[in-house]
Amino acid sequence: MSGAQATGAAAVVPLQERLRCAACGADGLDPLLEIAGVPVHMGCTDQPAQDDAFFDQRWATCGRCGSVQLAALAPLDLVYQTQHNGAVGGVWARHHTALAEFVAARAPQNVVEIGGASGALAREYVAEHDVASWTVVEPNPTFTPQPPINLVAAYVEEVDGVVAEADAVVHSHLLEHLYEPRAFLRGIREQARRDAPMLLSVPDLASLLAQSGANALNFEHTYFFSIELLVWMLRDAGYTVIEPQRFEHHSFFVEARPDTEPGAAGPPPDAGDGTRAFVRFVETARADAKELMARTEAYDRPVYLFGAHVFSQFLVGCGFPAQRATAVLDNDPAKQGLRLYGTPLTVRSPAVIADAGPAAVIVRATHYTAEITEQLRALAPEVEIW
Numbered sequence: 054m055s056g057a058q059a060t061g062a063a064a065v066v067p068l069q070e071r072l073r074c075a076a077c078g079a080d081g082l083d084p085l086l087e088i089a090g091v092p093v094h095m096g097c098t099d100q101p102a103q104d105d106a107f108f109d110q111r112w113a114t115c116g117r118c119g120s121v122q123l124a125a126l127a128p129l130d131l132v133y134q135t136q137h138n139g140a141v142g143g144v145w146a147r148h149h150t151a152l153a154e155f156v157a158a159r160a161p162q163n164v165v166e167i168g169g170a171s172g173a174l175a176r177e178y179v180a181e182h183d184v185a186s187w188t189v190v191e192p193n194p195t196f197t198p199q200p201p202i203n204l205v206a207a208y209v210e211e212v213d214g215v216v217a218e219a220d221a222v223v224h225s226h227l228l229e230h231l232y233e234p235r236a237f238l239r240g241i242r243e244q245a246r247r248d249a250p251m252l253l254s255v256p257d258l259a260s261l262l263a264q265s266g267a268n269a270l271n272f273e274h275t276y277f278f279s280i281e282l283l284v285w286m287l288r289d290a291g292y293t294v295i296e297p298q299r300f301e302h303h304s305f306f307v308e309a310r311p312d313t314e315p316g317a318a319g320p321p322p323d324a325g326d327g328t329r330a331f332v333r334f335v336e337t338a339r340a341d342a343k344e345l346m347a348r349t350e351a352y353d354r355p356v357y358l359f360g361a362h363v364f365s366q367f368l369v370g371c372g373f374p375a376q377r378a379t380a381v382l383d384n385d386p387a388k389q390g391l392r393l394y395g396t397p398l399t400v401r402s403p404a405v406i407a408d409a410g411p412a413a414v415i416v417r418a419t420h421y422t423a424e425i426t427e428q429l430r431a432l433a434p435e436v437e438i439w
């Protein structure tokens with residue numbers, strides 16, 4: 054299948070070619086590897102399976118900075134067709150608390166948050182810290198604002214003046230989703246007051262890649278940046294960067310002041326480590342899928358996948374036969390009963406294995422694997438964990 058085509062409902066939708074490096078802006082990208090027929094959406098759905106869309110992922114690298122990135126971008130309305138990050142627990146609750154403290158240390162009175170669909174960071178902030186207004190600018194909000202939280206239901210590029218009024222511009226896990234992050238950073242710098250910092254949180258993509266590439270790079274996170282490359286991107290867009298702060302091995306918090314001239318950052322740092330880690334990840338995942346396929350074929354009991362998210366989709370994309378699995382197990386009640394997009398598999402509560410007799414569960418959940426294994430063994434002591 055050619056990279057410009059898709060199967061499923063999106064067969065007539067062309068991909069958008071990426072002509073310049075997302076991180077450094079250099080012309081031309083060098084092909085690296087392809088993953089054929091990947092589900093375009095990372096969530097769950099109740100639509101008929103024949104309506105799912107699949108695209109080839111064509112990964113490429115920048116000849117200047119070495120950043121690995123998608124050479125062709127999927128339509129945003131397909132990628133984000135449902136919200137799939139609704140649940141805020143564990144690490145995300147800690148992240149929002151820590152990011153709110155990072156913002157509060159600068160004591161802004163009028164905050165503009167770009168993105169922030171669920172309002173979770175805004176609510177965390179106003180519950181713990183004083184602020185005159187916290188304005189969320191988000192085209193697809195899933196919450197109803199209460200003062201001092203305001204909501205502007207639009208893309209920030211569509212709203213005049215809102216950024217200029219802020220004494221701090223906040224965004225959390227937004228930059229890695231943007232198809233044109235350089236234009237975004239320059240646009241905010243142009244509109245923001247010179248003394249109004251941008252306070253941002255981004256994923257630690259290098260750590261994520263080391264743990265699981267599918268969570269790091271996919272149809273949502275379409276380009277790799279190390280913290281060094283991010284700092285360079287901010288300088289290049291006209292910001293002075295204050296020392297980034299690490300949050301666990303999960304995120305970086307950065308203060309960037311829009312007070313210098315764009316385009317004066319010099320050559321970008323090399324991001325080739327990310328490329329090498331991604332290639333290793335894909336090779337390992339393909340070998341793993343092959344081994345699991347052989348194991349499944351030799352096993353005459355039910356086999357389940359654990360996790361109704363990108364990990365399971367990626368395993369299927371790497372060749373694991375989804376139709377051979379009985380279901381996907383997931384602890385999120387909002388997903389149970391739905392189908393994992395791009396697969397024939399219904400999402401079930403892990404409790405189903407208690408009554409299923411001997412069975413195997415494939416668990417590929419990085420640092421959650423031990424906790425999940427313990428949960429499954431408590432439900433069904435004889436369960437096999439693959």
Ligand SMILES: [Zn+2]
Binds near residue numbers: 074075078079119
């Ligand atoms: Zn580049």
